[in-house]
Amino acid sequence: MLKAAHSLGIVFFPAFDWALSPTHPEREERLLYTQDQLEEEGVFDIEGIAEVKPLVADVADVERVHFTFPETELVTTRSHLVAAGGAMRAAQLVLSGARDKAFALVRPPGHHAMKSVHGTRGFCAINNEAIMIEHVRETHGARRIAVVDTDCHHGDGTQDIYWHDPDVLFISLHQDGRTLYPGTGFPAECGGPKARGRTINIPLPPQTGDEGFLMVIERVVRPILDDFKPELVINSAGQDNHFTDPITDMNVTARGYGRLNELLNPDIAVLEGGYSIQGALPYVNLAIVLAMAGLDYSGVVEPDLEPARVRQSNRTTEYVKRLCGELPRLYFNPPPDTSLTRENGYFVRRKEIFYDTDNIRETQMEFLRDCEHCPGFLRLETRSNRVPLSLGIEAPVGVCGACAEEARRQFEDAQLKGGFRYAQLIDRVNKIYQRIGF
């Protein structure tokens, strides 16, 4: 009988009654064949592997992370709250010691959801990993966390949420943004002024195969993780680098994913994208499950795999080698941000955000207090074609008392003076969460 070397909890929630629209890639059928494969393999009978029901995130869990406009209930559906709750359950399994590792096989994904949410972009409305991480920080005290995003698309939402957080290391491997949505994720994007080198982007050329991915994990990701020494390693496990994925152009195999997971050795994996639902997902998910449990995944070979067709070119190998040589310094010796604007004691950024799924254009002015004692509090002024000028203020985990107080004062000031349709305060220091305007 098989026995897992690491005990593993699988939060499997395929949401068989929910779709973005009937023929959308994010539809009922997405995890159907994955379920068939896992059932047929008898995965849940393996000693040490258990299937677990998700939690349901509540509005407070969302509003600990996101500024939501006009309100959380209008930008999420129940399925979003279940997906986020699935990730929370995975973290709970690991942190309580009930399981060595956990895999949240949930949908819809979340890694394109940014700090401010006006609607759905890249199939994501709220960020499952961020909601999980902040839940963990609030309830279990763990603070130093690494997120390695192996989805084929740049994890721009997670990057945005943790841009200024020096305690969360975010590493994204993805198909080069010049060739794929969302068009970002270049090495120059390497974290805000107070968290320089805590965001690492690794854009890979189209048709990169197992060899390139594993090289990046071994030569870039592993050394950075070993230095950062996080309390938890989280894998945003998108499965669209697979050679059969219909909307991307990479050449990774199920066994490649298994090996990647083995090298990365995450405590928690959360499913992100991946829409080759018959040719890839059943096999990639099985390989990840087996790898996380410390079992042999070498037999997980896709029926239509032709090794010659997925082998990456020498040119790609050379390019990836060069990247591997250059990228580690972004973490170990990050360059200063030359594009930075500093006004009246605040770092200021202007951002334009497009929500492809909902066709929303958002404009943000972001102010980060330049505090000498802490990473500073955040003030976000945002408007879109759906929501009039609104305000979000956050005093994140780890800011000083003065910053937390100033954040609160500015929130009260906004209520008195008006000018904002909606305003939301996230005060993690004093655990005060408020919103006004509805």
Next chain:
Amino acid sequence: MQWGMLLGIDVGGTHTDAVVIDESGIAASCKVPTEHGNLLASVESVIDCVCRQVPAAEIERLNLSTTLTTNAIVEGKTEEVGVLAVGGPGIDPTDFMLCRHFHALSGAIDHRGQLIRPMKESELAAAVAACRKDGIRAYAAVSKFSPRNPGMENRMAEVIGEAADVVTRGHALTGRLNFPRRLATAYFNSAIWRLFNDFADAVGKSLRRLGLSAARVNILKADGGTMPLSMAREMPVESILSGPAASIMGIISMCDIVHDSIILDIGGTTTDIAIFAKGAPLMEPDGIAIGSHPTLVRSLLTRSIGVGGDSALSVLAEEVRVGPQRPGPAMAAGGGHPTLIDACNHLGLAGHGDIARSRAGIERFAADHSLKPEELAQRAVDAAVGRIRDEVRAMVKEVNERPVYTIHELLEGRRIVPSKIYIMGGPAEVLKMPIFKAFSLSVSVPQSYAVANAVGAALTRTTRSVELFADTEQLRLHIPTLGVSRVIEPDYDLEAARRDAARSLLSFMRAEGVPSREENVEITQASSFNMVEGGRLVGRNIRVKCQIRPGILHRYKELLGRLC
């Protein structure tokens, strides 16, 4: 209206029970010790006994629950089986090697039932030749995803052909997925096939000799239903571990259970626990395990803990415990060590056997541990009832935490909240009050609990479940266990699938000579998924599961509640 009588026999580990039931209730009952090495003798002697109370010729049906196959497996008295397994992508089938003659063959079928790599005929021929050479006559043929495409299993059976007395094909046993369980189920089916069939022949002879040649014979299954002997001869594996189910069906036939309830069968050494949701017994999610081998044999959900009337008392670090050891009978029955029953005798809850011996035993044991006798006895009863309560709570929690796959079920799904407890078994009456106090729930002890198992066996109806799988892109429909595989139209839909599953099941049962009522057919799962390729709808993937649910024979419904 006059019906024939029903005979129910439960061959248990220690006793063999029999009852004869007519429309007025229990017409005869008997209990004989089980002769472990000769189950047929136990069956004959109990039939002999009831036939002294009622005319044999009026017995129209015999429902038999036996430990024959379970014992054979536990004791390793099974036949050598040649197992032919086709894996495909994923976990290596040799990880599930069940026996010496295990041959993994190459070839693969995918999750949609598409043939992705044909089986190698040369490997198949070599495997069969190797088994033949070793004199193997029983085979199991199993491929991954065979319920979606039985082609390979059928081909293996064809090639084995005359070399075998039995070939169990995985898909013929069940349409549910789980390759390792299907392998184990098919293996055990072949391993006990000959033993069961010999037993069936012998039972037939005995019945003729005892004047019951007119009686139809059914065999009890772990799911609480029966199967006709003809079906049992093909799938004897379904007869394993039917004992607890017989008792549970006994409670159903005696009491009109309508609420979420707990059933406790408290015996000498163990307590079996079952849960009812809205009056229907809960099933194991996948199937029962034989030893360390999980199978796909459908079964009622039961848990057994080592607490019973004869469980020994012990004191460890000032904690009074009950069970799981059972060094012998209670002191009241001449044993040497105080047990739960002795504690009950001491407290005046029970009046079993020699009460003075119980009292003396409890007093001596209490003195040995510097406890007052009343305190020891009370703490023992509390410990026993506490363990039962903890186990019941854990079980209910586990059921309520079972995974679900739709948002609707997750957010609006029903939770089990037990509101009533039914107790049967020897110490049932005695432990009624302590259990009432521990659970604060209404507790009932049916009158004829001592023969509940045999009553359950007698009155339970024939059950069967089928799974239908349709793919409107491939234009194919399969009902694996009924051997149905046919072409469908592109507009085939969920409604049609529900209807076809129910109709196929009913007509199969009627063809087997089992009158089955449409109202007892229950669709347990029905889903239809749009299959989309390149943003275009290409078909529907439809899955329906339906069953004739376990319950008591319709014409005895009037007995409900009268024996409770």
